[in-house]
Amino acid sequence: MEWFTSPDYWLSRLVFQRGLAAIYLVAFWAAARQGRALLGEQGLTPVPRFLARVPFRRSPSLFHLHYSDRFFVCCAWLGAALSAALLAGAGDQVPLAVAMVAWLVLWLLYLSIVNVGQVWYGFGWESLLLESGFLAVFLGNEHTAPPVLILWLLRWLLFRVEFGAGLIKIRGDRCWRDLTCLYYHHETQPMPGPLSWFFHHLPKPLHRVEVAANHGAQLIVPVLLFTPQPVASVAAGIIVVTQLWLVASGNFSWLNWLTILLALPAVDGRRAAEVLGLPRPPAPAAPPVWYEAVVLAATALVLVLSYWPARNLLSGRQLMNYSFNPLHLVNTYGAFGSVNRSRQEVVIQGTDDPVLTPHTVWKDYEFRGKPGDVRRMPRQYAPYHLRLDWMMWFAGISSAYAGSWFTPLIGKLLVNDRATVKLLRATPFPGTPPTHLRARLYLYRFTTPEERRATGAWWHRTLLGEYLPPVRLEETEQSERPA
Template sequence: MEWFTSSDYWLSRLVFQRGLAAVYLIAFLTAALQGRALLGERGLTPVPRFLERMPFRRSPSLFHLHYSDRFFVCCAWLGAALSAALLVGAADRAPLAVAMVAWLVLWLLYLSIVNVGQVWYGFGWESLLLESGFLAVFLGNEHTAPPVLILWLLRWLLFRVEFGAGLIKIRGDRCWRDLTCLYYHHETQPMPGPLSWFFHHLPRPLHRAEVAANHVAQLIVPVLLFTPQPVASVAAGIIVVTQLWLVASGNFSWLNWLTILLALPAVDGRRAADVLGLPRPPALAAPPVWYEVVVLAATALVLVLSYWPARNLLSGRQLMNYSFNPLHLVNTYGAFGSISRSRQEVVIQGTGDAVLTPDTVWKDYEFRGKPGDVRRMPRQYAPYHLRLDWMMWFAGLSPAYAGSWFTPLIGKLLVSDRATVKLLRATPFPGTPPTHLRARLYLYRFTTPAERRATGAWWHRTLLSEFLPPVRLEDHGSSRT
């Protein structure tokens, strides 16, 4: 079937697959390095306890068959090794069937982690990686031209990511409609980056222009992905540029990078190769019949499952970042339907004093990415995902977001649990554990340019309230788990 494949997109597929392998690599490294402290048998939300109450049909995962910390870490490192192999082109050197199995194994491993990841894996980019990874299974390798149906399904996925995000904004916070959301967003976003302070202090008319441009990029441009070339390529390019703007202004794990990768299959690879002076691909044999059958079956499955996300886009009660099936095959996306006007940060503090007095000196625990020390410039961590730092941002929004993990975190810090402390940038008690811990809620704001010049500080903070009163190890039973 000549219509089944198109060699015009060989370069687009190549870059997409290599980039997706890189994202998978980062995701598996995150699991390998943070999983034991967050999800381990002695972690903040242990997987074994989760599996006791969660049936396989609701959360399919290899860990229903067996779980141990060693097995979890082995799965994560296996995923990282396989991702690295695909990143350097191993799939293109293997037979088509073997390449497809390799991508399928990656998807199964990461699905297994996400489905036991609980609050730590409740982010939209987890489902986005799984849905992208599932489609990548059927993209083939250099032994066959890219299948047109899967290329269109990738555009459909990108459309839902962008158009869904645009709709959730227009339907949500009023500041998106009056173009004022970026007066606040750069300061109040979950994890500011090194340029966020500068973005925040851009002139307000430029902030309004940013919001207007965002609406164009998310509500109009995605429709053009389904138009003939070169218009579709131009639309993809606009999406790439807007995503790079987001990369520069904050830390959103691999969300922006994965969205950029999803735009690439919409680019006419033949024309891109001509512009870049790359050789044309050699003539490729017709794909095997079994491959055509598998691609057609996968396409039919995705189209059937697309009913629920499509209905959600049209609904006045649009869901954001929601999976309609436990395999995360076809999902709905969106972010920042509402914008916080102020930034509240939970700061954990400890002391070594045996008896608390008004003169007790409390020392702050410092996290890697979230704001703490007012003189510390925000760091760039994305696409790596600092899961605990993100959840601390949610805790600042409401104590309800900290219900399952904050008390265990305090318990681990009271005994200076090694795995937990590794998640932090610095502990003020590197030797003897603290005698008491407390948490306080602070209002953080970016300093003005004048304050920055005078003090060298990036942030100014004001105490709001007590988040957790002082506790001791003797009063904290969960610290012994």
């Protein structure tokens, strides 16, 4: 079938697949480094406890067959190794069927982690990576030209990501409609980056222009992805530019980078190769019949599953970042339907005083990414995902978000649990554990340029009140015991 493949998109496929392998590598690396502390047998929300109450049909995962911390880490490092091999081009050096199996194994491994990841893996970009990874299974390798149907399904995925995000904004917080959301967003976003302070202090008229441009990029441009070339390539280029703007202004794990990659299959690869001066590869062989059948079956599956996210886009009660099936296929996406007007941060403090007095000195625990020390410049971590730091942001919004893991976290810090302490930037008690811990809620705001010059601080913080009263280890152990 001549219509089945499009050799012109060979470069688009190559860059997309290599980039996707790089994101998989980051995701598995993060799982290997953070999994034991967050999800391990002695972690904050242990996987065995989760598996005991959630059946396989609701969370398909290899770990229903067997779980141990060592097995979890081995799966994560296996995924990282396979991702690195595909990033290096191994998928183009093996037969088509072997390459497809490699991509399928990556998808199965990461699905297994996400489906036992609980609150730590409840982010929209987990589903986005899984859906992108599933489609990558059927993109083939250099032994055959890219299949047209899968290229269109990738555009459909990108459309849902961008258009869904645009709709959730325009239907949500009023500040998106009056163009004022960026008066607050750069300061109150989950994890500001090194340039966020500067973005926050841009002139307010420019912030309004940014919001208006965002509406155009998310509500108009995605429709153009389905138009003929070169318009589709221009639309993809606009999406790439807007995503790079978001990369520069904050830390959103691999969400922005994966969205950029999803735009590439909409770019006319032949013209891009000509502009870059790349030689056209030899004409690939005709795709085998079995491959055509598999691609047609995958396309039919995605089209059937598209009913629910398409209906969601049209619904006045639009869901954001929701999976309609436990395989995380054909999901709905969106971000920042509402924007916080102020930033509340939970600061954990400890002391080694055996008895608390009004003169007790409390020392702050420092996290890697979330604001703490007011003089520390925000760091760039994306596309790496600091899962505990992100959940601490949610905890500052409401203690309800911290119900399952905050008390266990305090308990781990009271014994200087090695795996947990590794998640932090620094502990004020590297030797002997503290005797007491407490948590306080602070209002954080970016300093003004004048305050920044005078004090060198990036943040100003004001105490709002007590988040957790002083506790000892015995008290955290009692609170974790079943009634």
